[in-house]
Amino acid sequence: MSVIGKSEAVLSQIERYIARVMGGASEGNTFLLDEFQVKYGPCVTHPGKIICVGLNYRKHAEETNATIPQYPILFNKFNNTITAHSDEIPLPNRVTSQVDYEAELVIVIGKQAKYVSKEQALSHVFGYCNVNDLSARDLQIRTQQWLLGKSCDKFSPIGPYLVTAEEVGDPNQLTISCTVNGETRQSSHTSDMIFHCDEIVSYISQHMTLSPGDIILTGTPEGVVLGKPVDQRVYLKHGDVVTIAIEKLGALTNRMVDEQI
Incomplete structure (x- = not known):
């Protein structure tokens, strides 16, 4: 745990807490839990806004033969897409056969932001987490609007932390x-x-107020199924286990399953 900027009193509390936890563990008490037995919830439960940035990695834009954007390409998802680490993700096979993975960094807003500068933007950020921005490619490209392919149920697992x-x-x-x-x-x-990230927060804040709890999905790097030649595209199927790992943020893992209605 970082202690930068914390007072000596807070440091003392942290040290006592750590000692208590470790002491309890040695005595066989339940201060520590087996991580693999923990049931996770979404690390942000009800974001007011879910804002996504498309084509925001240079090599990803290149692999999909897309023009490098001059401004952030923004779209949105909804709360029905939010789910947690270790939850199963239903593949809606009645309407799509082309569900793709997308590893992304999420910005979580902690302080209201409106017309903030690039230099001040990150001071409005509470923290960060992982997301798998799952995408039904056939639905996504059906029209010029990407929303349909991005907003199926549980298509935004976030976490674990x-x-x-x-x-x-x-x-x-x-x-x-x-x-x-x-x-x-x-x-x-x-x-x-x-x-x-600082440019993204500043840009969005010029057009809408960002509020605490809003999340911003910042785009995915190269390597998605859509970026492969057509004859090499193998989309996600029942039983596939997908893990999104970002340095300092841990690993988000979910299993894909056929939707049961």
């Missing part, structure tokens, strides 16, 4: 990856973002 901004430091100096059944599909770095 919400890590404070002071713990993370520079959000554009983090490794980011996605594995499917243990095979690395995406391996990149947040420095490849076309628009960095």
Whole structure:
């Protein structure tokens, strides 16, 4: 746990708490839980706004033969997409056969932001987490609006942790990856973002008020199924286990299952 900027009194409380937890563990008490037996909830439960940035990694734009955007491409998702680490994700096979993974860094707003400068933008951020911005590609490209392919139920698992901004430091100096059944599909770095996190927060705040609890999905790096030649595209199927890992933020894992209605 970072102690930068904390008072001596708070440090003393933290030290006592750590000692109590570790002492309880040695005595066989239940201060510590087996991580694999913990049931997680979404690390942000009810975001007021879910704002997404499309084509925000240079190599991802290149792999999909897209023009490098001059402004952040914004779209939105809804709360029905929010779910947690270790939850199963239903693949809506009645309407799509092309569900793709997208490893992304999430910005979680902690202080109201309106017309903030790039220099002040990150002071309005509470912290960061992982998300898998699942995307039904056939629905996404059916029209010019991407929303339909992005907003199926549980298409935004987030977590497992919400890590404070002071713990993370520079959000554009983090490794980011996605594995499917243990095979690395995406391996990149947040420095490849076309628009960095401070630019994103500042840009959005020029057009709408960002409120505490709002989340911003900052785009995905190269390596998605859509970026492969058509004859090599193998989309997610029942039983696939997808893990999104970002430096300092832990690993978000979910299993895909056929939807049962």
